[in-house]
Amino acid sequence: MNISVSRRGFLKGSAAGATALFVGVNAKGVLAAGSSLAANTDLNPFVKIDADGVVTVIIKHFEMGQGTTTGLTTLVAEEIDANWDSVKTDFAPADDVRYKNLFFGAQGTGGSTSIANSFVQYREAGAAARDLLVRAAAQSWGVDASTISVENGIISSGSNSGHFGEFVAIAATLEAVEKPTIKTPDQFKLIGNEKLHRKDNHGKTTGTAIFAMDVNLPGMIYAAIMHSPKFGGTVVSFDDSAAKDVGGFIAAQVLPNKAGVVAFGKNTWSAFQARDALSVEWDFSVAETRSTDALIAAHQALLDEKPEFEIGHEITTENVAPLIDGASKTIEADFTFPYLAHASMESLNCTIEPTDFGVRVHDGCQFPTITRPTVAAILGLKPEQVEIKTLYAGGSFGRRANPTADYNAEAAMAFAVSGKKVPVKLVWSREDDMKGGYYRAMSAHRAKIGLDADGKIVGWDHRLAIKSIMKGTSFEGMMVRDGVDATSVEGVSESLYAIPNQAIGLTDFHNPVPVLWWRSVGHTHTAYAMETLMDMVAAESGQDPIELRLAMLDAAQPNQARMIEAIKHVREISGWKEGDKRGFACHFSFNTCVAVVADVSVDDTSVHVNKLFMAVECGVAVNPDVIRAQMEGGAGYGLTAILRNQITLTDGEVDQYNFPDYELLRNPEMPEVEVAIVPSNGAPTGVGEPGLPPTGPAVANAIFAQTGKRILDLPMTKAGFDFV
Amino acid sequence: MQYQLKINGESRTVDVEPGTPLLWVLRDELELTGTKFGCGVAYCGACTVHVDGYPTRSCQTFVEDAVDSEITTIEGATDKVAKAVQAAWQEKDVVQCGWCQSGQIMSAIGLLTENPNPTDEEIKDYMYGNACRCVTYVRINEAIKLASEKLEA
Numbered sequence: 001m002n003i004s005v006s007r008r009g010f011l012k013g014s015a016a017g018a019t020a021l022f023v024g025v026n027a028k029g030v031l032a033a034g035s036s037l038a039a040n041t042d043l044n045p046f047v048k049i050d051a052d053g054v055v056t057v058i059i060k061h062f063e064m065g066q067g068t069t070t071g072l073t074t075l076v077a078e079e080i081d082a083n084w085d086s087v088k089t090d091f092a093p094a095d096d097v098r099y100k101n102l103f104f105g106a107q108g109t110g111g112s113t114s115i116a117n118s119f120v121q122y123r124e125a126g127a128a129a130r131d132l133l134v135r136a137a138a139q140s141w142g143v144d145a146s147t148i149s150v151e152n153g154i155i156s157s158g159s160n161s162g163h164f165g166e167f168v169a170i171a172a173t174l175e176a177v178e179k180p181t182i183k184t185p186d187q188f189k190l191i192g193n194e195k196l197h198r199k200d201n202h203g204k205t206t207g208t209a210i211f212a213m214d215v216n217l218p219g220m221i222y223a224a225i226m227h228s229p230k231f232g233g234t235v236v237s238f239d240d241s242a243a244k245d246v247g248g249f250i251a252a253q254v255l256p257n258k259a260g261v262v263a264f265g266k267n268t269w270s271a272f273q274a275r276d277a278l279s280v281e282w283d284f285s286v287a288e289t290r291s292t293d294a295l296i297a298a299h300q301a302l303l304d305e306k307p308e309f310e311i312g313h314e315i316t317t318e319n320v321a322p323l324i325d326g327a328s329k330t331i332e333a334d335f336t337f338p339y340l341a342h343a344s345m346e347s348l349n350c351t352i353e354p355t356d357f358g359v360r361v362h363d364g365c366q367f368p369t370i371t372r373p374t375v376a377a378i379l380g381l382k383p384e385q386v387e388i389k390t391l392y393a394g395g396s397f398g399r400r401a402n403p404t405a406d407y408n409a410e411a412a413m414a415f416a417v418s419g420k421k422v423p424v425k426l427v428w429s430r431e432d433d434m435k436g437g438y439y440r441a442m443s444a445h446r447a448k449i450g451l452d453a454d455g456k457i458v459g460w461d462h463r464l465a466i467k468s469i470m471k472g473t474s475f476e477g478m479m480v481r482d483g484v485d486a487t488s489v490e491g492v493s494e495s496l497y498a499i500p501n502q503a504i505g506l507t508d509f510h511n512p513v514p515v516l517w518w519r520s521v522g523h524t525h526t527a528y529a530m531e532t533l534m535d536m537v538a539a540e541s542g543q544d545p546i547e548l549r550l551a552m553l554d555a556a557q558p559n560q561a562r563m564i565e566a567i568k569h570v571r572e573i574s575g576w577k578e579g580d581k582r583g584f585a586c587h588f589s590f591n592t593c594v595a596v597v598a599d600v601s602v603d604d605t606s607v608h609v610n611k612l613f614m615a616v617e618c619g620v621a622v623n624p625d626v627i628r629a630q631m632e633g634g635a636g637y638g639l640t641a642i643l644r645n646q647i648t649l650t651d652g653e654v655d656q657y658n659f660p661d662y663e664l665l666r667n668p669e670m671p672e673v674e675v676a677i678v679p680s681n682g683a684p685t686g687v688g689e690p691g692l693p694p695t696g697p698a699v700a701n702a703i704f705a706q707t708g709k710r711i712l713d714l715p716m717t718k719a720g721f722d723f724v
Numbered sequence: 725m726q727y728q729l730k731i732n733g734e735s736r737t738v739d740v741e742p743g744t745p746l747l748w749v750l751r752d753e754l755e756l757t758g759t760k761f762g763c764g765v766a767y768c769g770a771c772t773v774h775v776d777g778y779p780t781r782s783c784q785t786f787v788e789d790a791v792d793s794e795i796t797t798i799e800g801a802t803d804k805v806a807k808a809v810q811a812a813w814q815e816k817d818v819v820q821c822g823w824c825q826s827g828q829i830m831s832a833i834g835l836l837t838e839n840p841n842p843t844d845e846e847i848k849d850y851m852y853g854n855a856c857r858c859v860t861y862v863r864i865n866e867a868i869k870l871a872s873e874k875l876e877a
Binding site for chain 1: 741762829848863
């Protein structure tokens with residue numbers, strides 16, 4: 001039988017001996033159903049219905065708080081007409097083919113795609129399951145299927161009625177339809193329903209939800225790693241004589257890649273203490289040894305040169321120059337953006353356990369497609385010998401989706417040098433997490449905009465210097481075109497505005513500091529630059545900021561029409577008026593349009609954000625309350641970054657060590673948020689990230705409206721502002 | 725070294741080094757993993773438990789200092805106030821990633837036990853020490869208000 005061990009274990013555990021109906025896709029991507037593994041070696045289910053009637057939705061995306069367990073469950077439960085409160089969820093095992101993200105072609109979560117790529121797939125699985133149950137009930141009662149109705153998990157026809165479980169045995173013998181009929185929006189009961197509660201609600205309010213760091217296994221030992229204090233440093237030698245005085249210390253070993261020294265202990269605390277007691281000699285010959293000021297200057301110096309890449313090719317920075325030089329007015333702005341840490345509340349961790357067939361990885365696993373072969377290669381196993389047990393992730397914001405699977409790889413190396421006999425739990429301390437790299441990249445933008453006598457844009461020269469996230473990774477083939485990493489310039493290059501004569505130049509920065517996507521990726525900086533510049537154009541040309549945007553959007557273009565709707569909604573809920581002293585910004589990212597009005601009080605240099613009005617156009621709103629929560633969260637996550645967060649380096653070493661010097665937004669600092677969801681029946685688009693990009697510039701534009709000060713170097717504390 | 729602790733109304737014996745934070749005793753030795761590790765320096769509140777009824781950072785409470793106290797973790801938070809807070813949290817769909825929420829809830833129980841009818845400002849001030857990276861504060865504050873109303877009713 002040609003099936004992976006992990007899937008066998010998974011299905012066996014799920015079926016628990018009793019008959020159950022599974023509906024999912026086979027290796028060809030075709031919907032299929034079955035009752036047991038023997039009959040369906042080929043099937044990985046999206047939904048399982050047990051003989052007792054319990055419906056379990058198998059979630060192919062991990063849950064970091066963005067609401068996938070609720071969202072994907074809604075899609076299945078809608079079509080199967082299940083009772084919402086009794087539906088359960090379980091995370092899918094690793095399977096690159098059957099559980100792939102349909103947008104990535106690989107199993108992984110990111111880019112605000114979970115609902116968007118699953119929207120039809122999970123509904124079809126639910127609809128196929130419903131169809132099987134209905135036909136089974138018809139057979140069982142000897143009635144015509146057309147007389148049967150399904151509501152809240154109960155199937156009925158005339159005086160006959162029963163719960164799903166009563167029909168699974170027969171249903172599992174029937175052939176699933178390949179293309180079931182799914183509901184039209186007017187038939188939705190759960191999609192768009194305001195009253196559905198989150199599926200992870202109970203476990204996360206009672207302390208019973210299990211996250212990766214909560215795994216406790218018999219005989220498990222704990223690992224902590226001493227990393228190089230400078231990025232790119234390697235171990236020359238180490239001395240663990242002081243660690244030997246730490247109670248609970250087991251042993252210390254150099255990692256096979258020489259990137260650090262691992263200390264093992266009998267619990268997390270002893271591993272931390274032993275690690276801290278290690279004395280390590282490092283080789284910094286290829287490490288980053290510069291400080292932040294020098295790194296910023298190095299980015300800006302790249303903007304003085306001819307750009308390495310021109311995006312679009314039609315207008316270059318060279319031939320737009322005379323248009324801008326001949327303009328009536330010019331606007332010039334230099335922006336700088338710092339490194340940022342993701343700083344999820346659950347620091348990175350991973351547990352690896354030996355099994356009969358290989359290993360089991362316990363992880364809040366965002367990219368099983370990468371984690372599985374990475375761990376396998378380090379341990380000399382085949383990918384099929386690596387089972388991934390996905391658990392709740394205490395945040396990620398992109399950090400757990402890593403092309404190098406860095407912390408999974410570290411856990412595998414620690415497990416390898418431990419002797420592979422007992423489970424090993426690697427835990428990063430907060431300091432490890434803060435200093436561990438894979439930051440939002442530092443970047444610099446320089447823009448020069450020419451306006452004619454009527455205030456119309458005649459030319460726009462926009463240059464960026466930033467380190468590529470994608471180059472040198474397995475994503476390069478997909479995300480880099482003509483040398484341009486799309487994530488370096490997204491948000492400028494794909495702006496919805498009809499900007500005449502816009503040239504975009506990019507120069508890659510190179511250094512050993514590892515960079516990564518961070519909630520909303522390139523839009524974290526491009527939206528701030530673009531929307532600040534648009535506000536500058538409005539101010540220079542004496543136009544209302546909202547009217548200017550509306551004038552530069554074409555209602556005949558679908559996404560621009562969606563943005564116009566979002567802008568009009570936010571104008572309405574905020575009561576925006578000409579001459580308003582609040583700030584406006586809008587941005588298109590992850591196929592979603594968000595417009596924001598920020599109400600801010602400024603007392604000299606003290607700023608308080610009072611209220612944010614947000615309007616979002618994200619297609620059909622599957623879970624409206626989750627969408628609102630993501631807008632609130634995205635806005636708050638972005639706010640703390642633009643206000644005061646930065647990772648800085650002194651001689652190559654990260655200055656920040658923990659939350660006291662990388663201060664998260666606190667409860668009293670969070671503004672009130674009012675969210676309008678633009679009604680739509682379009683295909684659903686992203687919501688986890690799009691709330692972030694326009695929030696920062698809306699606040700910056702509000703500060704300008706009140707003080708006349710433009711803040712171009714982030715965080716804003718560099719301009720002397722503080723937040724109260 | 726052996727220590728006897730009173731946790732969630734039960735007597736538990738653990739064998740750990742002196743100076744081990746209560747947090748790691750709970751999580752690694754007693755498998756009470758509802759209490760979370762956030763920062764280790766008493767700055768984020770994720771590890772909040774009740775020691776003799778008061779919200780306390782377990783990452784900076786050493787095991788030897790906890791032996792004579794009544795310790796309550798999220799797993800043992802079952803009194804009337806705790807139930808009201810958890811129900812309100814569920815009603816308002818507060819959680820996102822959830823990692824900080826045990827600590828938020830233990831602090832909220834502390835607040836409402838001390839002050840059953842807090843003002844908006846009192847809620848914000850009291851909850852200042854519990855950081856949430858998903859930024860669920862709007863809902864945390866609404867849930868505390870709701871729990872307060874239900875308890876007063």
